[in-house]
Amino acid sequence: MAEVLENLRNRQSQEGAPAVSEEKVNCSKCHDKGVVIYRVHEDTKWDEIQHIEGDRVITIHKPQKMVPEDDFFGGKVCGPDKAREWRTTYSIICQCTVERKKSRLLKSSEITEEFKKLGFGNFRTEGKASVIAEAKEAALEYYKDFEEIRGTRFNSIALIGQPGAGKTHLLTAIANNLIMKKLVNVQYFPYVEGFNDLKDDFDKLEAKMKHLKDVEVLFIDDLFKPARGKPRATEWQVEQLYAVINYRYLNHKPIMISSELDVDQIIDIDEALGTRIYEMCSNYTVVIKGDRKTLNHRLEGL
Numbered sequence: 001m002a003e004v005l006e007n008l009r010n011r012q013s014q015e016g017a018p019a020v021s022e023e024k025v026n027c028s029k030c031h032d033k034g035v036v037i038y039r040v041h042e043d044t045k046w047d048e049i050q051h052i053e054g055d056r057v058i059t060i061h062k063p064q065k066m067v068p069e070d071d072f073f074g075g076k077v078c079g080p081d082k083a084r085e086w087r088t089t090y091s092i093i094c095q096c097t098v099e100r101k102k103s104r105l106l107k108s109s110e111i112t113e114e115f116k117k118l119g120f121g122n123f124r125t126e127g128k129a130s131v132i133a134e135a136k137e138a139a140l141e142y143y144k145d146f147e148e149i150r151g152t153r154f155n156s157i158a159l160i161g162q163p164g165a166g167k168t169h170l171l172t173a174i175a176n177n178l179i180m181k182k183l184v185n186v187q188y189f190p191y192v193e194g195f196n197d198l199k200d201d202f203d204k205l206e207a208k209m210k211h212l213k214d215v216e217v218l219f220i221d222d223l224f225k226p227a228r229g230k231p232r233a234t235e236w237q238v239e240q241l242y243a244v245i246n247y248r249y250l251n252h253k254p255i256m257i258s259s260e261l262d263v264d265q266i267i268d269i270d271e272a273l274g275t276r277i278y279e280m281c282s283n284y285t286v287v288i289k290g291d292r293k294t295l296n297h298r299l300e301g302l
Contacts, residue, residue, distance in 0.1 A: 030094035038066035139170040158257040158281035161288035164296030167258040223259035
């Protein structure tokens with residue numbers, strides 16, 4: 001039996017399975033390989049699982065029963081005479097890999113530490129106008145529908161209108177959930193600061209614009225943010241923004257928009273740009289208008 005176990009260990013090394021090592025590993029489950037490998041018996045039944053990814057239906061097959069490959073090589077699963085019955089392997093991405101990807105996505109999103117705390121659970125609607133609850137419901141519905149709509153024309157969301165009503169909070173809640181639960185790459189782009197950064201680092205403009213076009217989800221916060229009542233929309237800003245939005249429009253890439261302007265005001269700035277945004281967001285658009293004292297949470301108690 002000792003000779004059999006030694007042979008199994010030699011096969012373990014040859015096949016790339018986790019070997020017994022004196023070196024310290026960060027993950028005891030996958031031994032820092034990134035995947036956990038299982039063995040499947042030849043008589044095991046397999047389930048067919050389908051899920052929607054964009055406009056595609058993905059089919060995967062998963063065994064109903066499996067055993068860790070470490071146990072197989074350790075002689076805990078079967079004797080040497082039955083080893084050939086367990087030749088089939090099945091790999092699952094280790095949770096440590098998932099957590100590392102979440103960390104990378106959060107860092108690359110440029111969502112601030114404070115904004116990472118924003119979720120649906122800590123968004124209050126009690127005592128607020130009904131349109132605030134409507135905005136929250138739209139944000140929740142968008143998140144729930146995301147996998148189904150992400151590859152369609154109407155795959156985006158816009159919360160627009162009254163400052164201080166929680167538009168950024170709700171869209172950030174969507175972004176955080178997409179990153180942490182669906183591992184979707186979201187880029188946060190605050191309109192004013194974002195365009196200032198683009199101008200300040202002009203040498204990298206092309207690369208940054210390409211990223212804004214290609215990222216899975218683009219979150220533009222405070223689009224055309226008014227200054228002294230006038231929307232900030234220089235010819236250069238509109239030109240750059242149109243290039244990004246048009247690319248995403250043609251390639252069915254989602255956007256999330258917050259703005260103090262209403263639909264007509266956005267279209268007045270540039271009709272080609274505004275109508276594309278409106279069409280993409282038309283199924284998930286909420287316009288927040290009314291008494292600022294009841295809608296702006298910063299004025300509570302005034």
